[in-house]
Amino acid sequence: xWIRVSKRIVPKGYSGITLFPFIFLRSEELxxxxxxxxxxxxxxxxxxxxxxxxxxxxxxxxxxxxxxxxKDRKKAYRNIVFEREAYANQYDLKYLKxxxxxxxxx
Ligand SMILES: [Zn+2]
Numbered sequence: 234x235w236i237r238v239s240k241r242i243v244p245k246g247y248s249g250i251t252l253f254p255f256i257f258l259r260s261e262e263l264x265x266x267x268x269x270x271x272x273x274x275x276x277x278x279x280x281x282x283x284x285x286x287x288x289x290x291x292x293x294x295x296x297x298x299x300x301x302x303x304k305d306r307k308k309a310y311r312n313i314v315f316e317r318e319a320y321a322n323q324y325d326l327k328y329l330k331x332x333x334x335x336x337x338x339x
Pocket of ligand 1: 272315319
């Protein structure tokens with residue numbers, strides 16, 4: 234896993250984007266933010282589990298489904314299965330140690 238800082242890759246309003254094996258952050262200071270790093274590490278695990286391509290596929294499809302459901306982009310994004318898991322557990326810094334496989338389906 235590698236951490237890079239790039240304002241070009243990470244859009245305004247977001248702290249980071251994870252594209253296995255990279256975690257892209259919007260600014261240098263975010264490297265010290267344990268919660269954000271934990272959030273992105275949860276995405277690394279999800280991407281590994283789904284061999285990356287299936288993660289992207291499900292991420293995109295789930296976003297569209299939630300967009301139709303909520304008619305609100307931010308709300309749709311926050312309710313993508315992978316984001317739900319990451320946001321719900323980002324404050325638990327030991328979460329990944331005990332995480333079960335495919336935890337987002339549970
Ligand atoms: Zn996320």
